[in-house]
Amino acid sequence: xxxxxxxxxxxxxxxxxFFSEHGFSVSVLIGYEDGSSYSVLVDLGTSGRILLYNASVxxxxxxxxxxxxxxxxxxxxxxxxxxxxxxxxxxxxxxHPDILKPCYxxxxxxxxxxxxxxxxxxxxxxxxxxxxxxxxxELSADVWFLGEIERHYDNSYAVKGFKTLRDGTIVDEPMLxxxxxxxxxxxxxxxxxxxxxxxxxxxxxxxxxxTGAAEIVVLGGLHLAQAEQQDIMRVVGELEAExxxxxxxxxxTGLKGETALLRKFEDKMRKIHSGYRLRLTQ
Numbered sequence: 001x002x003x004x005x006x007x008x009x010x011x012x013x014x015x016x017x018f019f020s021e022h023g024f025s026v027s028v029l030i031g032y033e034d035g036s037s038y039s040v041l042v043d044l045g046t047s048g049r050i051l052l053y054n055a056s057v058x059x060x061x062x063x064x065x066x067x068x069x070x071x072x073x074x075x076x077x078x079x080x081x082x083x084x085x086x087x088x089x090x091x092x093x094x095x096h097p098d099i100l101k102p103c104y105x106x107x108x109x110x111x112x113x114x115x116x117x118x119x120x121x122x123x124x125x126x127x128x129x130x131x132x133x134x135x136x137x138e139l140s141a142d143v144w145f146l147g148e149i150e151r152h153y154d155n156s157y158a159v160k161g162f163k164t165l166r167d168g169t170i171v172d173e174p175m176l177x178x179x180x181x182x183x184x185x186x187x188x189x190x191x192x193x194x195x196x197x198x199x200x201x202x203x204x205x206x207x208x209x210x211t212g213a214a215e216i217v218v219l220g221g222l223h224l225a226q227a228e229q230q231d232i233m234r235v236v237g238e239l240e241a242e243x244x245x246x247x248x249x250x251x252x253t254g255l256k257g258e259t260a261l262l263r264k265f266e267d268k269m270r271k272i273h274s275g276y277r278l279r280l281t282q
Contacts, residue, residue, distance in 0.1 A: 001030065001031065001032055001033060001142065001185055001186070001281075001282045002030070002031045002185065002279065002280065002281040002282065003028060003029070003030050003031075003183050003185050003190055003279070003280045004028070004029045004031075004277065004278070004279045004280075005026050005027070005028050005190070005192070005219060005277065005278040005279075006026065006027045006029075006058050006060055006275070006276075006277050007025075007026050007219075007250070007272050007273065007274060007275065007276040007277075008025040008026060008027055008045070008050075008051050008054045008055050008058065008060065008274065009021060009023045009024055009025035009043075009044075009045030009046075009050050009051050009054065009080075009274060010023075010024060010250045010251055010272055010273050010274045010276070011023070011250065011251055012250060012271070012272075012273045012274070013273055013274045013275070014273035014274070014275070014276070016273065016274065016275045017057060017275070018053075018054045018057060018058070018273070018274035018275035019050045019053055019054060019274060020050070020273070020274045021045060021046050021047060021050045022046055022076050023043070023044075023045035023046040023047075023050075023076035023077060023079065023080075023251070024043050024045065024071075024076065024077055024194050024195065024220065024221055024250075024251045025041070025042065025043045025044050025045040025051050025077075025080065026041075026042050026043070026192060026219070026220070027039065027040070027041050027042075027055070027060045027062075027065070028040045028041075028042065028181065028183065028192065030140065030142075030143055030183060032141065038066050038139070038140035038141075038143060039064055039065050039066050040065065040066065040067050040068070040069055040139065040143065040181060041062070041065045041067075041068045041069070041088075042068075042069045042071060042180075042181055042192050042194065043069075043070065043071050043077040043078070043080075043194045044068070044070075044077065044078065044079065044080030044081050044084055045076065045077070045079060045080045046075060046076045046079040046080065047079055047080060047083065048079065048080030048081070048082065048083025048084050049080075049083060050274070051080050051083075051084065052083070052084070054274050054275060057275070058275060058277075062084070062087060062088065063087065063088075065088060065091060066091075066092075066139075066140070067091060067092045067093075067094060067139055068088060068091055068092065068093045068094070068128065069094050069095070069145055069179075069181055070093065070094065070095035070099055071178060071179055071180055071181075071192075071193065071194025071195060071220075072095075072096070072099065072175060072177045072178040072179070072194060072195060072197060073095070073098070073099040073100075073101070073103055073116040073117050073177055074103065074115055074116060074195065075114075075115055075116065075117075075118065076195075077194050077195065078099070078116070078117055078121055079118070079121065081093075081117075081121045081124055081125060081128075082118075082120045082121050082123075082124040085124035085125070085127040085128065086127065088127075088128065089127045089128070090127070090128070090129055091128055091129065092128070092129045092131050093125060093128035093129065093130050093131065094131045094132075094133060094137070094139075094145050095130075095131075095132055095133075095177065095179075096132065096133065096134060096147070096148060096176060096177035096178075096179055097132040097133075097134060097177070098175075098176050098177035099116070099117065099132070099177045100117065100122075100132075101116065101164050101165075101173075101177075102114075102116060102164055102165045103115050103116030103162060103163070103164055103173060104162070104163040104164065104165075104170065104173075105161055105162055105163070106161050106162075106163055107161045111163075115162075133145065133147050134147055134148045135147045135148070136206070136210060142183060142184040142185070142211070143181070143182075143183050144181065144182045144183075144207070144210050144211065145179070145181060146179045146180045146181065146182060146203065146206055146207060146210070147179060148176055148179065149176075149178065149179055149180075149198035149199075149202045149203055149206055150202060150205075150206060151174075151198065151199065151202055152201075152202055152205055153199050153201040153202050153205070153235075153238055154199070154231075154234075155197070155198055155199030155201075155202060157223075157224075157226070157227040157228065157231040158175075158195075158196060158197045158198070158199055158223040158227070159172075159173065159174055159175045159197050160226070162175060162197075175197035175198065176198075178194070178195065178196070178197035178198040179198070179203075180192055180193040180194065180196075180203045180207070180220070182206075182207035182210060182211055183280075184211040184212075184213055185280040185281065185282050186280075186281075186282035187213060187214045187215060188213055188214070188215045188216070188217055188245075188280060189207055189208065189211040189213035189215070189216050189217070190217045190219065190278075190280055191203060191204055191207045191216055191217065191218050191219070191220075192219050192220050193218065193219075193220035193221065193222065194220055194221060194251075195220075195221045195223050195251065195252050196220065196221060196222045196223040196252075197223060199235070200218065200222045200223070200235060200239065201235055201238035201239060201242060204216050204218060204239060204242045204243075204244055205242055208242055208243055213243070214243065215243055215244075215245045215246075216239075216242065216243045216244045216245065216246075217244075217245065217246040217247075217248070217278075217280065218239070218244055218246070218247045218248065218249070219247075219248040219249075219272065219278060220248075220249070220250070220251065220272075221249070221250060221251030221252040221253055222235070222249050222252065222253040222257055222261075223252045223253070224252070224253050224254050224256065224257025224260075225252050225253065225254025225255075225256075225257065226254070227254075227256075227257065229256065232256055232257055232260045233260060236260050236261060236264050239264075240264065244265075245265075245268060246265065246268040246269075247261050247265050247268065247269045247270070248269075248270045248271075248272050248276070248278055249261055249269070249270075249271065249272065250271055250272035250273065250276075251272075258271060
């Protein structure tokens with residue numbers, strides 16, 4: 001078995017021919033020993049335009065995608081749904097039921113409304129086969145949609161400032177819709193996290209339990225950009241304790257988070273960018 005990941009959208013383009021935007025999207029192609037394959041698109045960036053261009057340059061055939069996974073409802077992960085809804089019409093779109101809830105952001109005393117699914121996206125998701133799950137689900141052999149993530153470790157740093165509407169009142173949003181994807185390849189499991197509002201340590205913990213893997217490779221956004229240094233160091237320690245041996249971080253990880261991860265994992269820590277590729281083989 002082998003898994004190949006191509007980062008289609010990230011905030012950073014590196015020194016490449018790819019484009020960047022604030023957001024995240026990756027395609028994952030899993031190949032099996034019998035010659036069959038399974039492909040997943042995780043998140044769709046902000047605009048969809050960058051995703052389509054980068055997929056073309058990278059040679060990723062989006063029409064062959066078997067399923068789309070939405071890590072959570074924020075616009076920088078869901079925004080591309082509208083532009084890609086015709087191309088991916090009738091494909092399964094998996095997410096947590098709370099992706100349909102309103103989501104606001106309150107920072108530095110100012111409120112930002114509609115940071116979740118826009119009205120345009122809410123219309124376009126009707127073109128997909130919408131599958132809303134709280135439970136985890138094995139999509140293909142050794143490929144898991146993680147579903148709702150149990151909060152074993154403190155993730156308050158990753159949901160700070162997010163709000164929702166309940167019975168006419170603005171209340172704190174725990175971001176229960178934040179999830180990820182796990183793929184077991186031999187003794188390792190690859191964990192793909194869009195933004196890690198559930199806490200990357202919690203996401204890894206669930207993936208490890210589901211896959212039974214001895215080692216964990218993490219790729220995605222770890223939402224450490226606004227975290228305090230003490231929280232960053234705690235999270236890095238938790239990852240090591242959960243069996244993480246390799247990290248490929250970007251999007252919302254932030255400079256302080258990337259620095260702490262680099263110090264801990266050294267040459268097993270990489271900064272991702274649009275066009276970045278990762279291959280795991282059994």
